[in-house]
Amino acid sequence: MSRIAVVGCGAVGRSVVDLAGDHGHDVVAVADSQGAAVDPAGLETRAVLERKAADGAVGDAAPADALAAPYDVLVEATPTTLGDAEPGFSHVARALSRDRHVVLANKGPVAERYGDVRELEAASRGSVLFEATVGGAIPVLGTIDDYGPERITAARGVLNGTANFVLTRMAAEGLDYEHVLAEAQDMGVAEADPSFDVEGTDAALKCVILANVLACGEREFTLDDATVEGITRVPGSALDLAAEDGRTVRLVGEATADEVRVGPRLVPDTSPLAVSGTRNVVQVETAHADGIDLSGRGAGGPETATAVLADVGRLPPLD
Amino acid sequence: MTEPEAETDPEPDGGRDDRPQAHTIRLELADEPGELLSALEPIADEGGNLLSIFHERGHITPRGRIPVEVDLECPPSRFEGILERLRNEGINVVDADAERYGEHLTVLLVGDLVGTDISDTVTRVESSPAATVEDLSLSAPGGPAEQASARLRLATRAGAADEALGIVRTVAAEKGLHAIEPLTEVSR
Incomplete structure (x- = not known):
């Protein structure tokens, strides 16, 4: 069982939050571009998703609070950006600097800055997996x-x-x-x-x-x-x-x-x-x-979240 | 005075049949000095243009002979003459053109096919020893002025598919056409 923080609350991020419990994981933080919900003891995910659906924001905390939460695995599900791959890349860097694992649904960091990601990973006790970035639910990587x-x-x-x-x-x-x-x-x-x-x-x-x-x-x-x-x-x-x-x-x-x-x-x-x-x-x-x-199925919320959660299950324990 | 240009190609279509084409012949030679030369001379004498010679010295047939593969180019009408001359010289011709067009590939061309002279496009592709155009289908549902599609079936020598596609790609690029290439799939 892992403690998961989910950054990015589009179709994929929401499905990860929704399906994490089914995979035996606790969601301790969820962030979208507006705000965040954080609970080190585990969020009530249904309530978070209902709030997101009702007012478009997941919670009252600042998005940065989710990145500081006590998670084992950061799920990076913000939209793919090209070039410097921000803000996704910084989210990856922050998690690795804290010796936490990262699972990417965002293609940007591994498509545009693969060497940088691998370098940060080498210096961290955390690992980076990104099955969901290629072919959705299909286990390509x-x-x-x-x-x-x-x-x-x-x-x-x-x-x-x-x-x-x-x-x-x-x-x-x-x-x-x-x-x-x-x-x-x-x-x-x-x-x-x-x-x-x-x-x-x-x-x-x-x-x-x-x-x-x-x-x-x-x-x-x-x-x-x-x-x-x-x-x-x-x-x-x-x-x-x-x-x-x-x-x-x-x-x-x-x-x-x-x-x-x-x-x-x-x-x-x-x-x-x-x-x-x-x-x-x-x-x-x-x-x-x-x-x-x-x-x-190569796309879709639950399909891509299935690949994300498969990665979470592949990661070794951190302690 | 130079000859008028029109006379060099009086029949743009009808004259195509005897343009030089590529052929492959396989010979078996005795392992003796001068054997290879005596096999190649008749080809040149009969108007064949040697493209490549693959002389497999390390490999000997059960009858103690050395297999040689010769690629040449000549007008189709002269090819039989070359074979006959070789046989008359006592040279063992094992195969003629047996593997010449061992592979087929299909490619689509999209664009202003009519305006860029589809006939010339085919001729250009065929000018390569790597490919002959076996079949051509054209679809221009919007009329000749609109974007059209063509399906070309090419025959290529085994292993020369990349070369054949390269020619299609080059001609397409020069004419502003879009080539949709076949996928070489995972061997299974």
């Missing part, structure tokens, strides 16, 4: 860790549910990109500003994280090192021609220890990578056992 990243030659997959939903609908309905995107926005599958998903940035961040893991410290990647192309230039006619030939187009991300590449690719209909709708899939290519296919 856990699988790579089990085999050893040095025995994984590549990872590739469909890592953005919004882009995959759009491509799936375009192929099924013979509609063009703009029509399907509008539909996806109405359904809540795509955000009002979908560029992060449809331009390939989100998938690229996940692949950058994979490449950082596969490089085993030999090389550090950031988003700038990735070759990225989105799906906005894929017309319905291209999907029609692919379908005539038993194929389809998927936004595929590829990561090795040397390269990160994201772009629309032709895959056979029968390929494990030809997943439908918002599902994600990752193929892990092993040195001695060919490919391992992992698929499942």
